[in-house]
Amino acid sequence: MTAIDAQSQPWWKRGVIYHCYVRSFLDSNGDGIGDLPGLTCKLDALRNGTPSSLGIEGLWLSPVYPSPNRDFGYDISDYRSIDPMYGTMEDFDRLVAGASARGIHLIMDLVVNHxxxxxxxxxxxxxxxxxxxxxxxxxxxxxxxxxxxxxxxxxxxxxxxxxxxxxxxxxxxxxxxxxxLNWRNHRLRKDIHDIMRFWMDRGVDGFRLDVANYYVKDAQLRGNSHEFVIAQPMPGNPSKTLFIPMSREVYDHTVDQPETHDALREMRGVIDEKPGRMMVGEIAQHTLDQVLSYYGDGQNELNLVFNFFFFVRRFRAKDFRDIIERTLDLLPEDAWPAWVLSSHDVIRAVSRYHCSPPMTKSMIGLLLTLKGTPFLYNGEELGLANTLLPRRLLQDPVAKRYWPLPVGRDGERTPMPWDATPNAGFTTGIPWLPVSAPAMSYSAESADPTSVLSFTRRLSWFRSHHSALNAGDMSIVAGPSDTCLCFTRRSSAEHLTITINLSDQTVAIPRGSFTSDQTPLFNTEEQPSMDSLAPWEVRIADTSA
The missing domain is CATH 3.90.400.10 (Oligo-1,6-glucosidase; Domain 2)
Known part of the structure; x- marks a missing residue:
């Protein structure tokens, strides 16, 4: 595949998609809640045609529809309008126009299980x-x-x-x-299809489908089975010593019903009515092969399916290698992977893995060099961690219900830090949650060439200019150490080898290996050694010869 061929690939295969939790991005009117005008004025930070931006291809918005906000927008009261707290329909149209002018494709969160x-x-x-x-x-x-x-x-x-x-x-x-909602009702399905057409007609390029494998339920309402498990906390959870014996619901009659695939094929038909549109699905609860089944034959159900299995892996090359290899092996022939490290529902990866800035760079280096579409959650480009909140500041209904267990989602949803002004430039009012890490603001990290933000921008720019990374095939190969993840990305134009040291130890590179004699095209280090990899180093070499 040549570089020109790579540009002919669908946009959702080529580049980074940015997950924007609008409520926490930027507040334009001082009410303490992020909004559409705030997002619009920061579009240049996301893509401006130069290496000084993130260079994203897609922008996925958390729900901005009218809602009583019992679950912060995932309880929608009107699918064809904008919640006044986020702005107006005119504000939305200005966002679409501004994004389109910069080459950014807009993805709406479509919440239609309920x-x-x-x-x-x-x-x-x-x-x-x-x-x-x-x-x-x-x-x-x-x-x-x-x-x-x-x-x-x-x-x-x-x-x-x-x-x-x-x-x-x-x-x-x-x-x-x-x-x-009752997805067995065909009038309901038609209404949902018309909602999709309504937003596509306004310039929306795609939809993220919330809990898409929940749509159809067992017609006989048969009870779910249960299994006995020892519940363990996710890596990074503060309650790392908490192991709870419990009976867990299996969801065998409420999730992954065969008829859900029929519903998604119908939705794919609606998407395909307009060129360049796409759907990405959140598939929760189950095994990798079940998750990947929602691609259908690779062309007739979801265009992309989130792979959440990094969420429950330890930060080891072996663990990452295992899920990457299994995903690529099980993926339908015409399907394209989608990779995620953090989201608005899960402890940020920096907190899960207790990342230092160099460690964070290695993690983002992995995300942006794998075969597939990387999804970057807002704040991840800064290396933000979860914010620990006292009980009195909790907003999430899950956090309130289960306090003091650390199962809430507020910590990964705190507002973005932009500069050194009060509330880190997020709002002139009182923020709905405390602002994340003001010292790690966009302005501070932009001024530091060694920051996580500078690294992420540099790698995203590099990725966008190399067909092997944004469209090529991938093979995992043996690296210089078990602590390294090493793989090749190949297009007809180039052959790249990516080596990532996922440890805090220096790793020797054997003389005569495929990277020892190659000058790196991209590297974490300013002056990389040809004989070794520094701790957490990301190295990309041209091994075409």
């Missing part, structure tokens, strides 16, 4: 069993005044809530204010 109880559909559905919208949701009479089965909410308690007006239960896989 709506808000305040959505017009549900407000009508709950009034009468005969209402035309009643079948837009999932209902059951229950048994002797109790829920029909043992299905549990992912946020705790039963997934069934009593509705007094119709004397029946409705299903909610998450909060009771988030009733599940």
């Amino acid at each position: 709506s808000s109880t305040e959505h017009a559909w549900f407000r009508q559905a709950r009034t009468s069993r005969e209402n035309p919208f009643h079948d837009y949701y999932l209902w059951s009479d229950g048994t002797n005044g109790k829920p029909p089965n043992n299905w549990g909410s992912s946020f705790g308690g039963s997934a069934w809530e009593w509705n007094e007006q119709t004397h029946e239960f409705y299903l909610h896989s998450f909060l009771k204010e988030q009733p599940d």
Whole structure:
């Protein structure tokens, strides 16, 4: 594949996609909440055509629709408008225009496993069993005044809530204010397809599908099975000594139902009505082969599926190598991987792995050189860690319900630091959560050529100019040490070898190895040694000869 061929690849295969938690990005009006005008004024930081920006291809927005915000926008009350706290539809159009002018493709978060109880559909559905919208949701009479089965909410308690007006239960896989939609209803599906067309007509280039494998539930409402496990905390969780024996719900009748694939194929048909559009899906709960099944044959379901398995791996070359090899082996022939290190729902990778800045660079170096599309969560380019918050400042309903267990999501959602002004330039008001690490602001790291931000910009720029990295094949090869991850990326134009030292020890490079005689094209170190790799070093060499 030549460099020209690489540019003919779909945009969502070529470059970095940036995950923007809008509420925490930049506040333009002093109310303490990030908004669309704030994001628009920072687009040049994301892409401006020079190495001084991140050079992203795609921008995924957290939900900005009207919402009562019981779950911070993932409970939508109107799918065709913008929440006033984020701005107006005109503000959205200005964001689309500004992004497009810079070559940035916009991705909306589409949350259609459930709506808000305040959505017009549900407000009508709950009034009468005969209402035309009643079948837009999932209902059951229950048994002797109790829920029909043992299905549990992912946020705790039963997934069934009593509705007094119709004397029946409705299903909610998450909060009771988030009733599940009935994907077996074809009128509902048509409405969702029309919502997608509405936003595509306004210039949206793609959708991130929230919990896409939850859509269809078992028609017979059979109970889920349970398994006994010893629950262990995720790497980096402060409760690292907490091991809890528990009975865990398997979700065998609420997740990954075969009919969900039919629904996604229909949605793919809608996406393909306009050239250059895409869908990326969040597939939760299950094994790698189940996750990758949502590509379909590689061309007829999701364009991209998040690979979250880095979230539960230790920071070792062996662990990363294992999940990378398995992913590439199991991936359908025409499918393209999507890699993630952090998100708005999971402890930031810097905190999970207790990263120093050099260690953070090695982690970002891995993310941006693998075959596939890298998703970068806002703040990751600065090396931000989770913020520890006292109970009185918690906002997340999960954090409040399970306090003092550290299972909430506020820590990874704190506002971005921009400069040395009060509240790190995020807001002139009182921020909705304390601002992250003011000392690691955009302005401070921009001025430091050795910062994580400078490294990320430099590598993203390098990636965008090398067809082997943004479109080439990949093979894992033996490295100079077990602590190193080494792989090749190849296009018809070039053959690159990437070596990443994932340890705090210097690693000798044997004389005569494939990298010992090659001058690095890209390197973490200003003056790399040809005989060794420094701790956490990322090295990219041209091994075409």
